[in-house]
Structures are given as structure tokens and as C-alpha cells.
Amino acid sequence: MKRTTSAIAAITATATATAAVVVGLGLGFATPAAAAASPPLVTRAALDAALVAGRGADVPFLEQEAESARTTGSVIGPDRTAYTLAAEASGRTAVRLLPGQYVEFTLPKPANALTVRYSIPDAPDGGGITAPLDVTLDGRSHRSMTLTSQYSWLYNQYPFSNDPGADLLHPDWWITECQCVPSATTPSPAITKPFRPSHFYDEQRLLLGRTLRAGDTVRLTAPKGTRAAWTVIDLLDSELVGRPHVNLRAANVLLFGADPTGRRDAAPAFDRAIAFARAHHLPVYVPPGVFQVNRHVVVDDVSIEGAGSWYTVVRGHQVTLAAPAPDGSVHTGVGFYGKDASVGGSTNVHLSGFAIEGDVRERIDTDQVNGVGGAMSASTIDGLYVHHTKVGLWFDGPMHGLTVRDSVIADQVADGVNFHTGVTDSAVRNTFVRNTGDDGLAMWAETTQNARNTFDHNTVQSPVLANGIAIYGGTDTTVSNNLVADPVREGSALQVGSRFGAQPFTGHLWITDNTTVRAGTYELNWNIGLGALWFYALERDIDADVQVVGDAFLDNTYNAVMLVSDWPVKDLYSITNVHLKDVRVDGTGTSVVSARAMGSATFENVDARNVGAVGVNNCGSFHFTAAGSEFALTDLGGNDGGGTTGPWLAPWELPNTITCADRPGVVPPPAPSRW
Template sequence: MVAVVALAATTAGLGAVPGTALADKGRSPVVTRAALDPSLVAGRGARVGFLEQEAENAATNGTVIGPDRAAYTLPSEASGRKAVRLTPGQYVEFTLPSAANAITVRYSIPDAPTGGGITAPLDVTVNGGAKKVMTLTSQYAWLYNQYPFSNDPNGDLLHPDWWITECQCVPNATTPAPVITKPFRPSHFYDEQRLLLGRTYRAGDRVRLTAPAGSGAAWTVVDLLDSELVGAPHVRLVAANVLLFGADPLGRRDSADAFDKAIAFAKRNRLKVYIPPGTYQVNRHILVDDVTIEGAGNWYTIVKGREVALPTPAPDGSVHTGVGFYGKDAAAGGSRNVHLSGFAIEGDVRERVDTDQVNGVGGALSDSTIDGLYIRHTKVGMWFDGPMRNLRVTGNVIVDQIADAINFHTGVRDSLVADTFVRNTGDDGLAMWSEKTANTGNTFDHNTVQTPVLANGIAVYGGTDNTVSNNLVADPIREGSALQVGSRFGAEAFTGHLWIRNNTTVRAGTFELNWNIGLGAIWFYALEKTIDADIQVVGNHFLDSTYNAIMLVSEWGVKDLYSISNVHFKDIRVDGTGTSVVSARVAGSATFENVDARNVGAVGVNNCGSFHFTPAGSEFSLTDLGGNDGGGTTGPWLAAWELPNTITCDDRPPVVAPPAPSPW
């Protein structure tokens, strides 16, 4: 989803005051999910084959940075809001919790002084044995400036006619002109790399990551390590093997034409296409329709391409092309019966150009499946333009995107995203965007979304009869929440129902500097239309919310035009808020039943309504259906005197950091 409201910088660089972690070779492994004890998120999120270990829990002679939730800092973009900083010669060492032959390292290294990134080595040893070297890069990280961002740390404002919160002014309308600190609003610091270790190691073996003494990076920040036991390559003997059509598994020459020939042969002979282990260079879209394409597994089969500038813009507005598997455009009838599985797509996208079709998977794909892909360094992992229906996206990993991970855009029906793991997107992790035509009957279920740098973890913009269930969303950084229900971006109205069930959010709710308020972990936003569909928010857990757990709001300029009603909260757990359980800044109503809260930092309900402060009370009404227990420092969160519409408006309440979540 395109985010157009810019946030101001609060700080840059490493962030919070660091502390040094003691090296401890005997330290037991601490396995987490979204930096939490896995028992706190049991049954929620993507079911994946790897185990997560946070660097701050490992043995190290480096420095722990964080925690910090202010945007534009390295710890704020880290999983769990902490990481470990290494200078040359320092290490962080992880103890394997289970047998593994592969690791993924999430890291950050500095940008080049003029942008464009650098490379630096990271030594990997297991039990002090033979060294492997990962070559880290910041070429796909470090964005600056206002939307749609820049790779230049020394650049002037992209939009000097926009309101800038740093100076509380419009710079080109201000005399004298304000001084804007450079680099301005640095972000998108992290990247990740995977490494096959060459053999299987046992639980208890020690993986040490060392920034070598000769590193060209002044520092290396390690956020986490994922360890995995990867199975043998998948083999398909009877298939249209791309090698037989001239594909180069060493990646020295472009294999796009060979892929096209293999697909054409497979369709004529009713075969599947098989891509054996190797790295294949593909620098344009591969058109897919009525075809099955299998790789040997996404650790073994890698389809990798450069971003290529087009001599003239394409009809869709693209000025670049690059690697991607695309169905036909919906206007041309779309594609059907496409099945993609078992390979990686690695792009070369380093800047945000919203008109570019440089996504990992795109087009319109009906009656199709996408399973077991690993996608990184594209603009959007998967962007689908309907009308289309019956697409199943399962078991994928999408990381390090310039924009969204997956977007159902315009008229997507009866489709599913499940067991997909998303980390480090530059916009919404998962989105349903009903622009022009409603998305209908879709489900996002059992997915994990971590550290979206911009916007939301999961967003639903309009639509009919959609479901968001059993997901885990952690650490949104700025201009968004873990979950957003939004009437915005030209979306069709919400109709029918929207089920938001059994999701867990953690460390969610960012500070909206243009509004100068904190957002909720779940955020309802009536910007362009009234929201009055049947919305059931049931069984969700909101853990360690930075500000509010639940927020319902409209823009000031349209607060008397649009409202939010028919929203029903039931069987909710709120464990820790920096401010309130509910913040209402809109007209309308909601019901609450069995909403239990603890460690609430401010008054339980911050009810401003639409800010008219009438003698009759707030324009937003809360209906107590019973069983709403607990609270915080000010007493019960849903106190009797707050009902049904008592004004309890504190525009900017002080924030009280809650304790870490614990078993209920």
C-alpha cells in the first residue's frame, strides 16, 4: 500500500544507550518467536521450519543496543527492538537449539558516505572449526528523505512544499529557510543472508559470527540468527528441465529465453517445468499461464536478476523491469492453473518507483497455488491485480522488500495467504486493497509479519466478507500499526462482514508525528468513508502495545462526515499498554465483551469522540456487554462512569512503559 504521510525523524544511528553483554560459552539457547517466549504466541503465526534466536540473548563481547521504539534508529528496526553491535574483532555466538545445516543472519552495516551501500565480510565458524565467510551488503538498505525516499544521504528535501514536523513548517514557505539535518530520516537499515553450512550440526554446537579485524565496516549490527535443517533437494525426473533448453545454472548468462522455451514445451506436452539446483540469471518477467514450475527447494534453486532500465516507459508506467513470474493482465483475461513452488526469487530493487512492475510474482492468477518460495530484494514480493479468484499462497518467506510483501489489489476473491513469513518490508506486510473493485471472501491466516519499516503489519482497505485470523504481527516501526482497518487510498466501502480473529500483536502502535499522538496496535481509520460493516474482533491478544491497544479515529478535516460503528470486541486480552486500552477519536460506537486488560498505563478509555465535547457526552459510545475485567494504575479499564459515552479525552497522555508480556 502506498503511504503518503511522512513522519519526522527523532534520532538517527544506533539509538538507545548501549550495554555490554558478557561472553558466556555455556549459555543455553534462547528460542523466541518475534522475540517472545513461544508459549505466549502458541498456535499463532506462520508454521515455519526454522528457529529464531535473538542476538541480545546470545554470548557476545559486543554491545547490546536498544531497546528503542523511536523511528529512524537501528534498535527500533530490530526484532524485539534490541540487537548487538560488533566492532572489528568482536563476535556474537549462538548455541544451536536443534540440529541444523543452514542459517539466516539478519544484520546491518553502514551505508557508503554518498549512498549506494558497501560490502563487508562476516566470519562464520562452528565450534571453532573451519571458517566460512558471508559477504554482507548494505546496497539494498539505507533509504532516506521523504516518500518515496532516496538512496542519497546528502540529498535535499524531495518535497520542500510538504509539511515537515521537525521544523513545524513548510520549508519553501518559511523565511528564513529551516536547517534540515542530513541524513534526513534514515531508515530501512537491515538486510539478511542465508548460508548452507555444508554439514549437519547438532543441538548444543556453537555458531560464532565475527566481524573480522580487517572488515571495511566500522560496525556490524547482528539482530538475530535463524537456524534450520534443510532437506535434500527435490528432484523431478519426468519434466521439462530448464537445463535442456539452455538455462545456465551458474548464472553467467541470462536464462529467461530458456525458461520461456521450457514452459512452452511443458504446456504442449502436459509436463511440469523443473528448475534444478543452481543460480539462474533472469532479468525480465517470465509469463506464466496454465503451467506448473517446480524448483529443487528455495535453498537450492535461485532465480536472480538485475533491475533493468527500460528505453521508454512501458504502457503500465514501468520505467524498469526485472526478475519476476507474472500472470497475464486481468484485462487480457488473466492466467489460470499456475503452480509455483520450491525456488527463490532474488531481485535487485534499491529504490521505490511506484509505477514499476518489479515484483517477485505479479499479474492475475486464478485457480493457482504459490508454495515454498523465498523472495527478497524485489519491490513487492507478490502483487496481484484482479479481478481474479481462488489463489492459494502458502508456506512462503518474503523478506527485505522496498514496499509490501503481498497485496491483494482490486477484485481478488476467495483467495488465501497462509503460513507465510514476512520480515523487513518497506510498506504493509500483507494487504487487501479494494481499489475500484471490492476484494471478497479472502483470508489471511497463520502468517507472521515482523518489523515492517513503514505502514502496517496487516492492512485491510475496504472489501466484503474477508478474514484476518491466527496471525502474529510484531514491531511495526512508523506510520502504522500491527492491524489496520482503513477507509482510505480510494478503497471501496466495507460491506458484509470483516472477521479479525485470534491474532497476536506485540510491541505495536507507532507514534504518528504529524498527529503528535500514538496509534493503537489495531487501528480503525475512517478517512474517506464511514465504516459500518459487521466487524468482529474476537480472541485477539494485544501484547506490550507502545500506546493504545485499540484505536478508532478519523481525520480532523472529515471528523463530522464519517463515523465508525458496528465494531464488536470479544474475548480479548490486553497485556500492557503505554497509554489506554481504547482510544476513540471519531463518532460512532463499539461493543465490548470479555475484554480483559492488565498493566494499562493510562485511563482505560480515552474517549474524545469527534471533539465537540457536547453536554450529552462523547459522540462515540461504548457498550459494555459484560466480563470486561482488569485495568491498570487508574483502576478498572472500562469503569462504570465511562459508560456509555462519558468524555475522558486526554489528547496526549503520558506513556508508561509496561512490563514484558507474561503468561496470562
């Protein structure tokens, strides 16, 4: 969603990574996995749940990884190379099933609802296929799911294509695979097609109609004769869903003509119910059913309650507009929108207890085809499931006092949530985000400052592009108690970025008590690995009071913390006033801290172990002056541990000794464990 040449040019990959996907889509398939251990292994972001206790979203479902279940299939991964199926899987590992093979999970607790995260091949010419998946419950009853790849499989350069045979979308860009600028290359570079396939996974939910007991089994089988040459199962979420919510003192959309079978357009009925509810000071109630809505439903001063996201589904088709809208949209689709901020926005909107199922299969940044959008002040979003829209929730301020909580956002082609332009005193809490095509959670203070916003106790897993949580400018911002796992390419778990035209960072930025795992991707334009926490001074100094306190950075692919300014502006912008305290680093492929900018930071009680390279990789702004690096580190005491090269924060590294290994070798760290 953040359209700059810097962002666009960052979307690259190695020829090796592309070839690994293209050649038969084999991706290193291994031998069949062993039988599952007993009792059933329940994880959070593919981690022992004890390692992340109290962090991330408190969700009603239990996660089980396919690679830990009983299977006749083959394990793929682990692999963190972009453009591979394993890299986009939770924990970087999954199970591939050939026709006739299965993976079988043993339920840890009673459940009557399942979510399966999976991937199946694209159609040869793009557009996706459908294929069955057999579901056997405790060896007795049988259900079937119809899987689809219509919402996955993007190719090429930003903003991507659904066509696996597409030529380069931007032939004047540097292409890492051929180490060339295509427009200046004769003959054309040898780019293997499909070029840079990604966004492989989707998820599907299934209400069982009965409650399985703890210890019962769920077997997922790719049936013989399936159209899918292979089916990859990443994980199973199991849940015990309660009875539907009912509100008899409400404007029921059925009374206004809404069709709960999904065959007829229900949008006019929603409009009538909302008008009646506002006039009579009632909420709107949407009972169990599937309701077809193919455009925005404008909401202001109204509450809309569903029966629960498993029961009430608002589903829409993407519709091509006869002419572009004033905002540049060329499509519309299902979404609940506050009024635009330019006309005052909406207030007192409360949306709860339903699913929004979109139909977005491509990324068009001008399109307003988000699940929830517009400006909503003094409002709440509670208990939604948002699926297959462009951005789950995109808010354009100025606006204030919004709370998003207890929701699930999955399989977006762009961001999960974005607080964009003048959003103040707002929060996202206890929300689960998986498989976004851009930042999972973002605050973007473009043109107008954001202030006093909070992202707290959220889980973000497997953003395919960009960051788990990104903060672009803002005043007095809090990022706390979150769990972020498995960013795939061109981003980090946590980014503090002066970029995309953002307003400056001012006041405080608190990054406290978060846990990241398997984070820090490879930046191919720079040809370096990023940190799990990435400070990026591209357009301004970063000099607010930044407090990084109580965080845990686990199993870092490269660095735990990176502070960098892009080469053309390295002598213009610095990163200062950063303070790390009571931080734990368990495993780095390279260093604990990588400094590639002017500036300074302090460290107190930062403990590290399993460090793969020198603890501090201090290049400063690459002038290598006799006075030392332009980045200074201050030791405030208690900084213990390290790796094979000795203490991570050694006395000889302070305050600004040059220890610059521009591209250090990577030592894969062991799996994280209890401290």
C-alpha cells in the first residue's frame, strides 16, 4: 500500500530462490514424517507456548503444526528462502501430500470447528484451481472441503500479477537474478517464468456440526483423483465455538429483506436496517446466514451485531466500476466504511460478531476494496473475521478513539490493519493476523501526524511481504506485548521507519515486552540481512525517545537489531536516542546489533546467547574515520552472554569501534529454549 520507488525496488530475490520454486515446485520435499508424539503438540507461532506466555493475542483456537502430526506425506523445510513454500509456512515447515496421502491431527481439547491452512498449485495460466480435501473425524464420519488457489499465487514485481507468464512489469528496474538493468540489456535478460511466485497459502474454516472430544483425530486426505498434483498442509487450528449470539431488541436485517442464503443482493436491506436502527436508537442484528453484499455499506452512529464470525458471513463479489471513482478505485466490493474524513468522518460505529469474506485476487493500490475503511471516531471493531479483502482494516484520518479487538484477519493481498494519516488515541488489541501481502499492522503518519496509538497483545504470523508491525512516524506510540513470527521478504518483525513521506517521530516510542521469532529477511537490493527490529532512517532523522524494554528476539535469521540509513542519504540522517533495556536475544544468524548509520544507542541488561557472528557489526556511515564509527554504543551494564566470538558487547567494541563485516557469514542458530 505504501507506493514509493524505494519500496518497489526492494521487492527482489535471488535466482536460486526463484529456481527452487520453479523447478517442479519441489522445494526440497523430504521423506515421510514420523508419527506424532503424545500428547498432541500445541504451539503458538510454531513455538513452545511457554516461550511466549503472556504475549500475542489470546485466541480461542489451538494451533497444531502439520509437521508434528502423523502423516504419510513428506515434510518440506525448514527453509527461509523467499519464493518457496516452506518459507511462507508457519515455522518455515509444512507437509506435502500427494493424492492418497494424509496428515492426521489428534485434538488436544474438544472442538467443533476447524481452520486448515494449505496451499495447492495454481492453474498453468494463472487464476487458480479448486480441489477437494477429505476430512475424516475420529475415523468414523467424513466431511469434505473444497480448497482453492484462486486467492493465492502472485507473481512478478510490485504490484504483482496473477499471470505466471507475465513479462517484467517494470523493465527499467535492477533485477537481482540477472544483475542487470533490463531496459539497458540486449538481448533481454534470461528471467525464468513464472518469475518470483509468492503468496502461496490460504486458509479455510469448517464448522463440524458436532463436538469432537480431546483425543479424537482429524485426518486430512488429498483424495485420489484430485485435480491438485500436490496439497501442502501447514497447520490446523481447532476451536470450540459457542452458540450463536441473538439480539431480539434490534433491527434484524431479515425484516428488511436480506436473503440469508446469499443468493440475492442484501446491500439494500442492510441500508434500510441501518436507517431504521438509527431512527429508533437500536442496533442492527445480522443473524446466522450468508449475506451477499457487493459494495460498501456506509456506517455512522450505528451498531451492527452478528451471531458470531462462524455463523454470520457477509460475502461479496469484486465488481468492476463503469468508470473510476473519484478516489481512483476501479473496483468495489464488500466492506463496511465510515464516511470520508473530508466530510467529517463517522462516529459511534460498533461492528461485532461477523465475518467479511471478500473476493480480491489482485493488488490495485487505488482500489478501496478493504474489509473496513473510511474514518471512524469513538468506535469499536470487535470479534470480526476478515478474509480475502485487499486490506483487512484501513483507516484514513483524521479520526480518533477507535479500538480494534478480538478479531482475526487472514489472507489479505496487502496490509492487515493500517492507521493512516492523522489517527489518534486508537488501538489494536488482542487481534490475530496471518498471511498478509504487506505489513501485518501499520501506523503510517503520511501528511498528518498520528498520535498516542497502541498495538498491544496482537499476533502477526507470516507476512509475505514487508513487516509484521511497522511504525512510520508518530507521536507517543506504544507497541507492546505482541508476538510476531516469520516475515518472509523485504521486511522485519518490527520496523521503525522514517519513510513513505511519514511525519517525524516525536515524543516517545515504546517497544516493550514483544517477542519475535524467525525474523529478519534478506534485503536483496542491499544484499544484506535485516534485523528482527529494524530502524530505517530514509527520509528524516529518527531522534524521538525510543525505549526498547523487555523484548525477546528469538531465532533471528540475521541480526536481532539493525539501525540503517540508505546509502544516498547516509550522511544526511541519523538514528539517536535509542535505549535497549532488559532484552533477551536467543540466537542470531549474524550479530546482535548491526549499525549502518550515524547515531547512538544505549544498552542495559541485554542478554544474548547463540550469537553467530561478532556481537556488534558497526559500519557507521561507512567513512571508517580514524576517530571510529559514526555510530556509538553505550554500555550501561548487565549486558551478558554472546557466542563463539566472545561477549556480544565486548569492551573493545565501545563506544564506536569499527567492526564492519559488510556481509558476514550466517550461522543458523539452534531452536530457542527457555532462558
